[in-house]
Every structure is written in structure tokens, then in C-alpha cells.
Amino acid sequence: MMRRLWITLTYIVFGLLLIAPLIKIFTGSWADGWDGFIQGITRPQSLHALMMTGIIVVVVTALNTIFGIMLAMYLVRAEWIGKKLKRLLNSLVDLPFAVSPVIGGLMIVLILGPNTIIGTMFEDAGFKIVYALPGMILATLFVTFPLMVREVMPVLQEIGAQQEEAASTLGAYSWYTFWKVTWPSIRWGVIYGVVLTVARSLGEFGAVLVVSGNIMNKTQTATTLVYQDVENFNVVAANGVALVLAAFSVGLLLLMEWAKKRKEVH
């Protein structure tokens, strides 16, 4: 009796909070029919925005994966970092989770913006950071920073260093040890981390909005375009782009499920 009540309530919450909005975005983008939807996403600014988002996702995911794995290995294994320093660094990793994305963007503008020393230096060298792609990549890197580290660290802690030590005692080179011993155990953690990073960089909004200046056909990404369309009361067009993003997210969600299952097996 109670059981049925709880299950029904769960279904109601899911229906109202998650399923109904998802359906609404699908139906909403067809409000003006197929043509309205196609027009919404084939506008030059939509195509450009989707391309910008694509570039950011690829660059950020690649950098965050490499640096994230390396940093996780150092934070777990390195003997050249003192214990106290390690603990401090370890707690600093979570910082971006606690920082509002808008503040994350503001920090980059404050340090590298056109009115700062570093910003002016780069600009004189003909390299724009803020209100350009490099700043947007930096902002997204900041926001996604903990995702990979936090996926890989627990796995490394769990498997311990014995196998790796054995391999290097037996004379294996460090790269060889990494590929043959460490990589197979952290693999699924890394893949899960990649999916999370892609999802986060695809959807990043606040930090990118502040850093990019949201200039149409230049620094506008898919999410900031949705925002601008809504502000301009162009809801159907916003819906089209939002639907593309939502479809990607649902795909990523399926990947997440798959990676999670594999992660648990290993």
C-alpha cells in the first residue's frame, strides 16, 4: 500500500520536473512546423554558434583529459609533493564547483581583460584573449577542471601502487608502465570523465557569456544564442537550437549510463 504510494509519487515528481519539460522542448520547436524549426537552426548565426560550441567542446575535452589524468596521478602517487601540500591541492581541485560560473568568467576578465597588464601585452602581440575564443576556452577549462580529476583519483587510490612499482622494478619504462598497467584500470573512469566534460562544456553558459561578450557571428555559442533569442522574444528560434543541444544531452546521458555500468564492472 505504502509502496504503491511512494512509487506513484516518484513518477509524479519525475513527470513534472524532468519529463514534461523535455517533451515541451521537443513540441515547442515544432510550434511553427518543420519550416520554423529548420529556419531556426540554419540561420547563419545558429550555424556559427553551433560551430563555436563544437570547437570549444573538442579543445576543452582534449586539454582537460590530458591535464586531468596527469594531475590525478600526481595527487595520488607523487612523492615529491609533501603530504600537507597534497591535501591543500586536493581541496583546491573542487574550487570550480563552488564558484558561480559568472564569477568564473569575471575572474578571467579581471586578470586577462583588455584593461589589464597581461591582457594589453597579449593584445599588442596581436592575440586577443577576452571577448575572443581563447578566453572562452579558458573559462570552460576552469569550469570543467574538477570533472576528470575527480573521476580518476578514486580509481588510482583503489588499485594502489603495487602493480606499477612491480612493473618499474622489473625495468619497464614509465610510459610502458602507464599503458600496460595503469591505463587498463583507469580507462572507464577516464571515459566517464570525458562524457561529463563534454556535457559540461557543451552546456556552459554563465562563464562563457561573461568572457565572450556574446557577439553574434563571432563569439556567440549555442547556449548564449538561446539566451539572446529568448531575450529578443524569438522563442521558436531559441527552441530549435535548444532542441539540438537537448538531443546531444540525451545522447550523452545514454553514454553516461553505459560508461557507469562498465566502470562498475571493472
Next chain:
Amino acid sequence: MNALFRGKGWSFGFRSAIMLYFVILIVLPIFGIYTQSFSLGWTPFWESISDPLAWKAVLLTVKLAVIATVLNMFLGTMIGWVLIRYRFPGRRFLNSLVDLPFALPTAVGGLMILLLLGPNSLVGGLAQKIGIEIVFHEPAIVVAMLFVTFPFVIRAIQPLLEEMDKSEEEAAYTLGATRTKTFFSVIFPTMLPGILSGAMLAFSRGVAEFGAVVLVAGNIPGKTLIASVYIFGEIESSNPQGAAAVSVLLLTLSFLILWTVNLIQGRRGGQ
């Protein structure tokens, strides 16, 4: 010998590169924001945060985030429990759906809420008839915060429930405890650390949320303007010092929360 030396040189360079990346990307910006907010001294800092619009925005954010967090604690506990303990059709589907708010761009989340509850929608129209305003008012902000923080509590209590020793629960039944009594004296204490740390994370995410809220809040200063949108406005109107001052306020709050979560989790790990 030569090869060894070269190897060491490489690894030194590698280590420095990774650490430098860490410091430049994470540590330096935080310092930057604290120094910027005090860049003109104490008085302007104090003026920035004592601006009624500023502290009203911060208070409103905290108030609405608390409401969303409390709702989340109840819903999250119930859903986490149902998804682990009961077997019913669609359970696995719902369980995967929990992470949707993490996978979905927050701006899309905001747009969905706007479409679903806006004045032209079924729900929004009904609510308006009985005199409740949702979109561009406080309820919509709470809904947006609830949406983006939905997974935290559920994901925090699920592992605890899975690990839980069933024998304790059975012992309680054998000793004649009622279902309610067993729940509150055996099961609930096991879930509590998860509920608390999940709630803390949800709260700090709620306070920081921007994308979903900015689209549904209407952003009327002093009424529905929350802190992160206020900061955005200050940046747009070229007042980085004022933006930094309010940011420092929010950041300090978030750090305290993160630190508390670490304490809770650390204590659990120690037991």
C-alpha cells in the same frame, strides 16, 4: 648517466607544466578576484556590498536556495529510497533520467521552464487565473534551482542505501519494531550523512546558478534579481570592482559550505 639526467629533466619539466596549469587556471583567478574587490580599499568594498540592491540580491538568493534545498531533501530522500528499494516497471529508466539536469545545458533548462510555466502555457494560464504568478516571479526561480540541483541528494544517498547492512533492519523487525520506527531509528540515520552532504552541494549550486535562473526570473532589481545575475549586470555596466565585491561575498559562503561537506565526508570516511 646522460640518459638518466635527460629523463629527470623531462619529468621536471612535465611536473612544472602540470602544476603551473593548476595554479594559473584555478589558484590565480581566485586571488585576482579577492584583490580586485579590495583594489580601491575598504570603503568602496563596503559601499559595493552595502548597496541595498546588492544585499537584497544576496539575501533573496540565499532564501530561495534554502527553499529549493529543503524541497530537494524531501524529494531526493524519497526518490533515492524508491529507486534503490523497490522494483517496478520503468525503474532503470527513471534512474538514468536523474542525471538529466547535469547533462542538459542550464540555459536549455531555463527555456524549458519558461515554456512550460510561462503565461501562454496551460499551467501558467491556470495559475494566473487563481492569482499566482510563476514565471518572472520567485516561484519560477525556485523551480529553476530545484531542476538544476535535482540529482545531488539522490546521488548522495543511493550508495549509502546500497551499502547498508540489511541484517540491522531485519533485527529491528524481529525485535518487534514497527515500520515507521525501524525507518527512523535504523534506516534514516544511515541516510542522514548523504542527505546532509547532498543538500549542502545542492545549496551551493543553487546559490551559484545563473543560466536557468536568468531566463525565468525577470531580473527586476530588488525583487527577482538574484546575486549571480546582479554580478552579471555589474560586469555589463563596467563596474568590475562592484561585481568582484559581491562575488567575494558569494565565494566565501561557497567555500564555507564546501569545507563543511569535506568535514562531513571526512568524518564518515574515518568511521
